[in-house]
Amino acid sequence: MTITRRGIVGVAAAAGVASALPGPWIRRASAAETIKIGSPSNLTGSQSSIDQPQVNGTKLKLKEINDAGGVLGRQLELVVYDCKSDPTVTATVASQLINQDKVVAGLGLNDSDYVLAAGPIFQKAGVAFVTPGATSPKLPEQIGDTTFLACFGDNVQAAADAEFVLSKLKAKNIYLLRDNGSEYTVLLAKYFEAALVNGGGKIVLRDDYKSGDRSFTAQITKLKAMSPKPEVLFISAQPDDVGLVVKQMRQAGVTQPIVGGDGYDTPLLVQVGGKGANNVYFSTHAYMAEDSTAPVKKFFGGYKKAYGTVPENAFAALGYDGMGLIADAITRAGSADPAKIRDALAASNGYPGVTGSISFRPGIRVPDKTVTIIGVKSGKLSLAGEIKPSWVATP
Amino acid sequence: MSPGLYIAQQIINGVSLGSLYALVAIGLSLVFGILRMTNFAHGDMMMVGAFAALTIGAAGVPFEWSLLGGIAIGALTGVIVERVAYRPVRGAADVTLLLTSLAVTYILENLGILLFTSSPHDFPIPEWLDSSYEFSDGQITFTQVNVLTVVLTGISLSLLGWFVTRTDMGLGMRAAAEDMQAANLVGLDVNKLIVIAFALASGFAGLAGVLWAAQAGVVEPSMGFTPLLKAFVAAIIGGFGSIAGALLGGYLLGALEVFIVAFLPSELSPYRDALVFSLLIAFLLFRPNGLLRTSREVKL
Structure with a gap:
């Protein structure tokens, strides 16, 4: 193969392009x-x-x-x-x-x-x-x-949430708000409702929002107009939205306990939610604290x-x-x-x-694990329960 | 809750949301009116204003001043972007301007990611802003941020109105928007007018960005995308290029979003966005130029 100038330029160009291709910036x-x-x-x-x-x-x-x-x-x-x-x-x-x-x-x-x-x-x-x-x-x-x-799995944590709501919070009439934009939040809401109904509870009002919404006032007003009022709110949300939803709920004067899934396990809950994050409970995988x-x-x-x-x-x-x-x-x-x-x-x-x-x-290929329930009080997290639910919806 | 109070609260919700959309839509319309250019980077001017306010506030400056700082830096960024990115391609095909604005969007967003990381940042608001009002035994509520949004929208719109009707520069801007060649011919400094338009539009975006962040409690480099989309819809409903149209469109869109959730059965809530856009399409079939614009003849 003869080495031509065009050939060298071509190879050099190819090498240059290959090395300039955007590569990951974490690479060992x-x-x-x-x-x-x-x-x-x-x-x-x-x-x-x-x-x-x-x-x-x-x-x-x-x-x-x-x-x-x-x-x-x-x-x-x-x-x-x-x-x-x-x-x-x-x-x-x-x-x-x-x-x-x-x-x-x-x-x-x-x-x-x-x-x-x-x-x-x-x-x-x-x-x-x-x-x-x-x-x-x-x-x-x-x-x-x-x-x-x-x-x-979500069916397990939702069942644990339902058991917590029914037996610890002693509530039967629940308001369900879910983010209809992701698989996780939709499934979690579905499994929660199944477990709640199985345990004798009832969804008195359900509503949706979409991840990325920054204003939930319409849904909140609808909730406030309900009579009789639900005892507990179950809000199935992604970590980016939990703080804001919780904050707006409390700002509108909604005081009932709010329960959610492991999407709440983020520092943003308390950072963005502020005082609104009080009286919030969520299921997650472990209680991360020095006294665990x-x-x-x-x-x-x-x-x-x-x-x-x-x-x-x-x-x-x-x-x-x-x-x-x-x-x-x-x-x-x-x-x-x-x-x-x-x-x-x-x-x-x-x-x-x-x-x-x-x-x-x-x-x-989904392990059987115990669900940890964490509660928020005065801006601090504390262990509220460890539940292995007795009834779990089939996926 | 009595039906009257329920409707009143939902109207308040709609007005608060609508004010935010209107602020963003006005900036878009301003730029389109003069340059016939869809400025995709508008949403990122919001982001710049919000992050500027965040940084200034983190240095200990009180909120009122960081708000003004956000507006100022938003306006400044708009001017720089116009000079560096848009002026060199002025007069080129519409597609070129569109792509340029897309490029600016990417650059600004990635700059934000480089400087601030793309995780959401907490946007702290001062005590006096963090309160809410309650009436009728807690049945009607709205927050101080809502009040601030509506008040600032009103003030900035009045200032804008005064500017475009009572000052020479404002009149010049409207002249350039109507017919840039004619404006040039009568001796107006069109370059300067365009810079002023961009500064105004981006200042509006900066204000909207800070208010949006105050409402949401978080800022992140990708925060401009959703408001931009809504602003487009709002501006188109009202008549693209018309400031009054953008205002009207913003409030209409806010009201629509709230009312669909408020007055239709909950089963339809997941389809809220689909319903809003279907109405938009239906509306455009009858009035393609929006509410406040009539068809124009174009001499070929």
Whole structure:
């Protein structure tokens, strides 16, 4: 092949274009012997208040494992890319992780809409994908046998919420407000209603808003015009909206207790909600405080030492547990082959996580975990209950 | 709650929402009126104003001054963007201007992400602004922010009205909007008038941004997108290019959004946006130029 000037220019141009292509800005140099775990994460955007702590927790566990010698004599490497809270970008990132980085497992994304974007790509490649915090129990059936949840399903947390409302708050007439723009909030509301009705309660008024709305006054006025008034409000909301909804409710003089799901587990609830966040209860995966269980206390201390701040919410602990679960599966599989890792994950039994024990019943890829209920009083969070619901709606 | 009070409260809700939409729509119409250009970056001027107010306020400045700061910096950003991005392509095809404004949108948003990260930031408001009013035993409520929004909308509109009817510059702006070539011919400094129009429009956007942030309690770099969309709808309903039209359109849109939730059965609430836009389409079938604009003849 003759080397022509045009040829050189062409090669140089191609190299220039290739190096100028926008690449992820978090990328570790890969060493020869590391086991790569892919981590698509919404480090920026509306999901960041949940994903960022989760990634921190994951990295903390990764460091602990690597410092203790790694897995199967090899170091673990986390390949993190920012999905910008955009499902389209998430799908692109998933493809990149599979095709270019050739990861042997995936861990990340805490909202069902994003897992639905990345999951099928991992499924097609036969690579296991563990979501630390996306709670739709339909995900494993919707996507395939490589999708695992490290957290309880929405049907479980909604059932726990319903039990809490009926027995602890002693309320039967409930107002249901939901965000009709995302899978998580719609499913949560559906499962809550099923469990509530099963327990003898009743939805006296239901209403919708769309994520991104900044004014809920129309719905709130409708609620206030109700007579007789509902005893408790169940508001199924995303982390970006909870603070505002709660604040506007209280500003309009609505004083009833407000109950929600793990979307409320964000610092934004108290930051944006302010005084309005009082008398609010929500279900989540663990109670992140210094006076919690022993494993949480240890995690708490480790997180504070590594990041200089207390864990922002339970998703930090879920990220920690997700990483531990995958490492445990790789050890049991005895190899870094994606198919073997998937099988070992499916056989997980009693993995001791900070957020509870993780086991998968045969063929089921959603673990049975206890639900933690947290209450807000005077701007502070406190443990309001730990519930393992007796009746759970089928997904 | 008696039907009368219920309707009164929902009207209050609609007026508060409508004021915000009107503020954003007016800026859009101002720019379109003069330059025949759809300024997609308008939503990001809101974002700039809000973040400016946030930063100034974080330095300890009282809210009133950070509000003015937000308006001023919004206006300044508009002027800079006009000079740097729009003036060089003035006179080019409409598509070029559109794409340029899209580019400005991306640049501003990503600048915001670089400087402030794309997570939502808490937007603190002072004590006096954080209160709410109650009437009729708590059945009618609205917040101080709502009051401030309506009051500031009124004041800024009166100032704008005075400006475009009583000052030479304002009259010049209207002349340029009607026929830029003729305005040039009679000796008006069209460049300066366009700069003033942009400053005004972006100042309005900055004000809207701060009020929107005060209402929402959070700011984030992508906050301008939804208001921009609503402002478009509002401006089109009222007649694109007409300031009075933008005002009318804003209030109509706010009222529509509230009333659909308030007076239709709850089962229809999920379809609120679909209903609003269906009405919009139906409306445009009969009056394509909006409420306050009639068809114009164009000499070929």
